[in-house]
Amino acid sequence: MTITMRDVAQASGVSLMTVSNVINGQPGAGAQTRVRVMEAVERLGYEVNLTARRLRKGLTGNIGLIVPRFDHPYFGELAARLATALAETGRHLSVEQSGASAEGELAALSHARLATYDAVLLNVVGLRYEDVDNLRTSVPVVLLGEQGMPVRFDHVRLDNEAGARLATVHLLGCGARNVLIVGGSHEDQQSMQAIRTKGWERAHTDAGLTPSPDGVLRLPELEVACARELVRERLLRSPDVDGIFAVTDQVAFGAMAGARDAGRRIPEDLQLVGFDNLSFGEHVPPGLTTIDPGHDWMVEHAVRLIDQRIEDRDVAPQQLTSPSTLVVRGTTRC
């Protein structure tokens, strides 16, 4: 019914193995033979049977992604991008929820759960160094996200500080004189909030300014409703605030609503930059200026690291840091 390697082999007058070698770019096939085989492949419209290949290679074709929660758009977008990238090679992504707790993430990493995957991408949030360091799995694991994790693992990092600095520099460069960081914090130096706060400070000192101590607006939760309420309140109290760096796009959406509540026009009275480049930011008027943490770059390299490690478990682990870029839209004046 369907065309198999056997048909291609017959049509081009070579053995099964030669066809296999040609298709997989393995050595051991002459130049003319390669051409002849590829012609037959084209002519017959042959495509490899991934199921058979997987059986032979002992792979499942499934990659696991473990994130703290499904319902947050950041992870949704990450999952969508990864799924697309993996689909190119006929693989699938299964997303598991760890519940933002260390226990959840460790449970999701139990042997039984992972046995069905060829590799696992772990979004390390809420996991401490020791937890990750104690991990012993038979399946390749690639870490995704924050900094400060054991170098024993492949890791695609996100340059939180550089991104935050970039955002703040842009606000200052567009004429903001009094820039709030919403969702910032000085606690737990390793946390995403603290690192982005450091970037916000660095942008100030680099420009010869001193970040005001009450420029950090802490939020109990990085959620829309919470940000909206606290930003509204703060803007009513501090009429001189003319710029906001929101630590996430979620927070930025809340801040936009809060600013409107407080009677500020964006970007005329108040400029705003977010962080994450969620696709929704493109559609909410006047368009959210934000930091793209290099999603495409991260996904591309994460998949590459996975493939390398599946191929050879003993290759040296790599730590990569994705470059952040500024995406200018309507919430800033330049």
Place this chain on the structure above:
Amino acid sequence: MTITMRDVAQASGVSLMTVSNVINGQPGAGAQTRVRVMEAVERLGYEVNLTARRLRKGLTGNIGLIVPRFDHPYFGELAARLATALAETGRHLSVEQSGASAEGELAALSHARLATYDAVLLNVVGLRYEDVDNLRTSVPVVLLGEQGMPVRFDHVRLDNEAGARLATVHLLGCGARNVLIVGGSHEDQQSMQAIRTKGWERAHTDAGLTPSPDGVLRLPELEVACARELVRERLLRSPDVDGIFAVTDQVAFGAMAGARDAGRRIPEDLQLVGFDNLSFGEHVPPGLTTIDPGHDWMVEHAVRLIDQRIEDRDVAPQQLTSPSTLVVRGTTRC
């Protein structure tokens, strides 16, 4: 390394085939033998290797879902539910976008595209009877959604008229005297809008009322922004409107915003019922009363039809209609 059927066979002192038969519930194995085999399965922690089974059975483990567009929440939720249901049996869902046009849907149904699926679920929107009737595929196809399609196919329908009637009856029962249908239409009798409009009319006549001819508020597009604008305008013009049946939840969200714009309180001044039971409706205050088109039911039966047809291509096609139910939340007074 991993435990195979061979290990189970050895451990329970039977042949490979007996283990296979027991596991798949095939006849030809005695009662004690079954018990013995299942004990060994438990003890060794055996799990079937889906890759091997697929190779042997000539299946890929992938099901295709073809929807008009990705970005609409209705299809997103449908896809999520289906993916979950299929994951139970270790299969995967691949979602393809047809672009809401007949050409797109037909292109997505081309032989080459479908060859990689065990079966395809086709959400028939924008396809006419003839287009579907001309379809000749080697892969099992199950239709999803609207009515009026060739009985040659398995089809899980959605009871648009009954659902719309249910919504309107509820509004009338809760004291609404003047119920608008937003997004309704009398054109193209087969369209979703027209059928739901018929349901709205039937609810009126069943109650001994005459639906007012200008009770149908047509929308150029079933989108939030559009519904918001036209509902606001209409409510300002017609102060006596005290109920709205929105043909979709999307439209209902827009209508809620439009009502607020027009200064109406929900549900005090104006009651509202949507259609689709999108999960978002639960979270938007005061909670959207809506019609659940039987998502779970549809998904359950769609998967069953798929499996039946994969098993036996010649089984008689079935047309099923999912039962609609009312989900009462805060936008209605009872």
Place this chain on the structure above:
DNA sequence: CACACGAACTGTAACGATATAGTCCGAACG
């Protein structure tokens, strides 16, 4: 008692690919 029959179970050959261990043959070398 010979025979047929069906239930319970087994042996073997696939499914389509790849890893491994060859085989073959022409060129290079002493």
Place this chain on the structure above:
DNA sequence: CGTTCGGACTATATCGTTACAGTTCGTGTG
């Protein structure tokens, strides 16, 4: 000229499962 060497290619076994065609063996029948 005989030997070695390496590049090009092939034969076979195998991955874990299931379809199909047997093989037993106990029971019921004439």
